[in-house]
Amino acid sequence: MNLPKQVRLVEVGPRDGLQNEKQPISVADKVRLVDDLSAAGLGYIEVGSFVSPKWVPQMAGSAEVFAQIQQQPGITYAALAPNLRGFEAALEAGVKEVAVFAAASEAFSQKNINCSIAESLERFVPLMDAAKQHGVRVRGYVSCVLSCPYDGSVPPEQVASVARELYKMGCYEVSLGDTIGAGTAGATRHLFNVVGREVPRNLLAGHFHDTYGQALTNIYASLQEGINVFDSSVAGLGGCPYAKGATGNVATEDVLYLLNGLGIATGIDMDKLIDAGQRICTVLDKANGSRVARAKLASQ
Amino acid sequence: MNLPKQVRLVEVGPRDGLQNEKQPISVADKVRLVDDLSAAGLGYIEVGSFVSPKWVPQMAGSAEVFAQIQQQPGITYAALAPNLRGFEAALEAGVKEVAVFAAASEAFSQKNINCSIAESLERFVPLMDAAKQHGVRVRGYVSCVLSCPYDGSVPPEQVASVARELYKMGCYEVSLGDTIGAGTAGATRHLFNVVGREVPRNLLAGHFHDTYGQALTNIYASLQEGINVFDSSVAGLGGCPYAKGATGNVATEDVLYLLNGLGIATGIDMDKLIDAGQRICTVLDKANGSRVARAKLASQ
Numbered sequence: 001m002n003l004p005k006q007v008r009l010v011e012v013g014p015r016d017g018l019q020n021e022k023q024p025i026s027v028a029d030k031v032r033l034v035d036d037l038s039a040a041g042l043g044y045i046e047v048g049s050f051v052s053p054k055w056v057p058q059m060a061g062s063a064e065v066f067a068q069i070q071q072q073p074g075i076t077y078a079a080l081a082p083n084l085r086g087f088e089a090a091l092e093a094g095v096k097e098v099a100v101f102a103a104a105s106e107a108f109s110q111k112n113i114n115c116s117i118a119e120s121l122e123r124f125v126p127l128m129d130a131a132k133q134h135g136v137r138v139r140g141y142v143s144c145v146l147s148c149p150y151d152g153s154v155p156p157e158q159v160a161s162v163a164r165e166l167y168k169m170g171c172y173e174v175s176l177g178d179t180i181g182a183g184t185a186g187a188t189r190h191l192f193n194v195v196g197r198e199v200p201r202n203l204l205a206g207h208f209h210d211t212y213g214q215a216l217t218n219i220y221a222s223l224q225e226g227i228n229v230f231d232s233s234v235a236g237l238g239g240c241p242y243a244k245g246a247t248g249n250v251a252t253e254d255v256l257y258l259l260n261g262l263g264i265a266t267g268i269d270m271d272k273l274i275d276a277g278q279r280i281c282t283v284l285d286k287a288n289g290s291r292v293a294r295a296k297l298a299s300q
Numbered sequence: 301m302n303l304p305k306q307v308r309l310v311e312v313g314p315r316d317g318l319q320n321e322k323q324p325i326s327v328a329d330k331v332r333l334v335d336d337l338s339a340a341g342l343g344y345i346e347v348g349s350f351v352s353p354k355w356v357p358q359m360a361g362s363a364e365v366f367a368q369i370q371q372q373p374g375i376t377y378a379a380l381a382p383n384l385r386g387f388e389a390a391l392e393a394g395v396k397e398v399a400v401f402a403a404a405s406e407a408f409s410q411k412n413i414n415c416s417i418a419e420s421l422e423r424f425v426p427l428m429d430a431a432k433q434h435g436v437r438v439r440g441y442v443s444c445v446l447s448c449p450y451d452g453s454v455p456p457e458q459v460a461s462v463a464r465e466l467y468k469m470g471c472y473e474v475s476l477g478d479t480i481g482a483g484t485a486g487a488t489r490h491l492f493n494v495v496g497r498e499v500p501r502n503l504l505a506g507h508f509h510d511t512y513g514q515a516l517t518n519i520y521a522s523l524q525e526g527i528n529v530f531d532s533s534v535a536g537l538g539g540c541p542y543a544k545g546a547t548g549n550v551a552t553e554d555v556l557y558l559l560n561g562l563g564i565a566t567g568i569d570m571d572k573l574i575d576a577g578q579r580i581c582t583v584l585d586k587a588n589g590s591r592v593a594r595a596k597l598a599s600q
Contacts, residue, residue, distance in 0.1 A: 003486075181595070184561025185520050186303075213554040213591035214561070217517045220485050247591055254513040261484025261514070291513035291547055295481070 004228035006265045008044065009252060010175070010205065011037050013280070014065075015046040015080055017237025017249055019058045021284055027061045029283050031068045034077070036276035037234060038069075041268040042252075044076045046099065050086035063093040078139065082113070084126045091134060098131065100124050101141035102166065104159040105148035108179070112143075121165050128170045140166030141207065145176040145191060146183030156194035164198040173203050175231055178218065181211030181247070185221035192225040205229035208250050210236065215250035216258050223262070230255060235277030236289025251290030253277060304528035306565045308344065309552060310475070310505065311337050313580070314365075315346040315380055317537025317549055319358045321584055327361045329583045331368045334377070336576035337534060338369075341568040342552075344376045346399065350386035363393035378439065382413070384426045391434060398431065399475075400424050401441035402466065404459040405448035408479070412443075421465050428470045440466035441507065445476040445491060446483030456494035464498035473503050475531055478518065481511030481547070485521035492525040505529035508550050510536065515550035516558050523562070530555060535577030536589025551590030553577060 014034050018025055030048070037045050047069065048062025062079060071077055078097040081087040090098050102120045103109035109117045131138050144151075145159045163174045176195065183191075188206075195204060206222040207230070208215035219230055233249030241248075256268050274293045281288045288294050314334050318325055330348070337345050347369065348362025362379060371377055378397040381387040390398050402420045403409035409417045431438045444451075445459045463474045476495065483491075488506070495504060506522040507530070508515035519530055533549030541548075556568055574593045581588045588594050 184558055186562045210591065211595045212557050213516055213551070214558060216513055217520045217558060220517045220520060247594075251513070257512050258484055258514060258517060262486045291510065294547075295511045 003223045003262060004226065004264060006228065007223075007259055008229045009042060009255060009266055009268065010044045010046065010229060010231040011042040011234060011252060012046045012207075012231050012249060013037070013233040013235065013237040013252065013277075015049050015059070016231075017233040017235075019049065019056055020238040020241055020248060021058065021286070023284050023286075025058065025283065027064045027068065029280070030061070030065045033234075033276065033280045034065065034069045036272070036279060038072045038075055040272035040276050041266075042273075043074065043267060044078065046078045046080065049080035050089040050093070050095075051080065051082050063089065066093040066095060081127065083123050084130060087127045087130055087136075091130075091136065095136070097137045097139065098127075099139040099141055100127065100166070100171070101143060102162050103143045103148075104162050105144040105151045105154050107150035108144045108148045111150060117162060121162070121169070124166075124169055132170060138171050140169075140171035140174040141177055142166065142174060143177045143179040146178045146187055147180055149180050156191045159191060160195045160198040163195050163204070167199045167203065173205055173229065174199055175205035175207045175229070177207035177231070178209055178215075181209030181214060183208075183218060184214050185217050188218040188221045189225050192222060192227055196225070201226050202228070205231060207231035210247040210250045213247075216254060219250070219255060219258065223264075234273060234290075235281050235293060237277075237280065237284075247289060251277070251292070253290035253292040257292045303523045303562060304526065304564060306528065307523075307559055308529045309342065309555060309566055309568065310344045310346065310529060310531040311342040311534060311552060312346045312507075312531050312549060313337070313533040313535065313537040313552065313577075315349050315359070316531075317533040317535075319349065319356055320538040320541055320548060321358065321586070323584050323586075325358065325583065327364045327368065329580070330361070330365045333534075333576065333580045334365065334369045336572070336579060338372045338375055340572035340576050341566075342573075343374065343567060344378065346378045346380065349380035350389040350393070350395075351380065351382050363389065366393040366395060381427065383423050384430060387427045387430055387436075391430075391436065395436070397437045397439065398427075399439040399441055400427065400466070400471070401443060402462050403443045403448075404462050405444040405451045405454050407450035408444045408448045411450060417462060421462070421469070424466075424469055432470060438471050440469075440471035440474040441477055442466065442474060443477045443479040446478045446487055447480055449480050456491045459491060460495045460498040463495050463504070467499045467503065473505055473529065474499055475505035475507045475529070477507035477531070478509055478515075481509030481514060483508075483518060484514055485517050488518040488521045489525050492522060492527055496525070501526050502528070505531060507531035510547040510550045510554075513547075516554060519550070519555060519558065523564075534573060534590075535581050535593060537577075537580065537584075547589060551577070551592070553590035553592040557592045
């Protein structure tokens with residue numbers, strides 16, 4: 001079995017994670033989390049989001065967070081930007097990489113961002129132009145790639161079409177997100193096979209949620225398809241907005257444990273990562289969502 | 301990829317699960333759990349254990365449980381029997397299938413059952429003879445097949461040697477248990493490759509714990525090695541005695557969800573299974589350990 005020798009983990013905890021936590025969290029605590037993750041060896045950290053605080057109150061203060069984190073050489077500190085306005089705010093905050101997102105399901109696109117998939121892609125055109133002009137790299141997210149909370153299962157061809165548009169538009173990497181975590185291993189492999197015909201496989205990433213406990217298995221299945229970039233969230237920060245009390249983003253610690261076991265290099269220090277996750281969970285006064293962290297902390 | 305078309309799940313919740321729960325549980329509640337599992341379509345249920353209640357107080361009353369459950373045709377109702385005395389008690393209770401267990405690690409064998417691996421295997425000889433005489437089938441468990449809480453990693457050759465002894469002794473199936481849940485997918489595949497040289501692969505089963513979140517991935521890896529029998533525990537009953545607060549047995553619901561997604565037949569009804577798990581969790585006043593159950597119950 002030829003698995004990748006190296007994997008890059010994209011840490012989405014400070015953004016995708018915290019955005020879905022209920023407790024308010026201070027700029028200082030966000031900064032500390034990002035700095036802890038830098039120290040743990042994460043090579044890519046999604047720090048915040050330049051969206052209206054009216055819609056996503058947890059992401060208020062992203063500019064302050066960017067101003068205060070200790071940026072280390074070799075680490076990418078990225079922000080989500082939904083449109084040109086968000087991009088300009090990110091640029092002003094000194095952000096050098098942004099992410100944009102589209103849905104693979106029409107119903108989700110309408111309910112989540114109030115427009116069709118095609119409209120959402122159109123909005124990115126001026127953003128992509130501005131990004132090119134300023135030398136800012138853009139990563140693309142596609143949500144609901146295996147299932148939609150409103151439409152049920154989503155055809156992989158539909159995902160491929162959205163991923164292709166993002167790629168053609170200039171996204172250097174497209175991350176495929178199983179937003180409600182309902183997908184399983186066979187469907188995951190099939191998805192990468194279909195999307196891989198439209199976007200080079202080495203420019204695809206996997207973004208799995210653990211709502212049904214399937215995230216690690218889907219990552220293992222993706223590795224077998226040659227995918228070597230995965231999004232994850234320290235301590236499983238985030239929860240699932242579509243099933244209260246359920247798990248959301250796969251925990252970075254658990255992914256790292258799997259990769260370490262498979263002998264796949266990541267450059268991440270497990271102990272420091274667990275400390276970073278446990279610290280933010282203490283701040284949030286919530287149980288650690290990583291099974292690895294819970295097991296290691298319990299056996300200490 | 302050739303995955304098995306059919307998988308048999310061995311439900312260990314009423315025995316391996318409840319044995320590690322702290323709250324006392326009545327015979328009536330145990331009976332109800334077993335009957336619920338029968339109704340959900342489980343084909344094999346480990347109902348209880350004929351060990352001294354001094355050592356395992358939760359398993360007191362196993363004979364009463366056997367007397368009161370509604371045994372359905374086509375379902376195997378098994379009991380754990382550590383020695384001839386336990387076997388005789390099981391026989392008296394009308395048990396038609398028993399399970400015996402040995403460790404793959406010397407340190408675990410000594411600490412868990414106070415004897416060497418070789419001594420533990422010797423104790424099974426009279427039990428196996430009696431079983432043969434009474435037409436009782438015997439299933440073998442090997443614990444610590446990927447890692448030992450005292451010895452660390454366990455060589456697969458050592459596991460193969462214990463599995464071979466159990467097989468030669470007359471066990472019709474040998475279940476390989478990752479007792480502390482520390483194993484990962486690559487090691488799991490390697491394990492079945494090595495043990496598969498000593499015991500026919502179709503007579504091997506996988507028994508995974510989810511302590512580090514790896515159980516489903518290990519099951520998917522095992523399926524790829526042609527293994528088609530897995531032990532699991534409804535609602536993830538059991539916990540992990542080696543890391544307090546950590547997860548133990550993989551939840552049957554989560555395994556079923558994976559298998560359903562892969563199009564692998566089991567004959568199990570998910571809704572009834574979730575109901576069975578939720579009911580016993582209510583009795584035990586504990587959170588449901590199945591992510592699938594939590595997600596489905598939360599979205600209702």
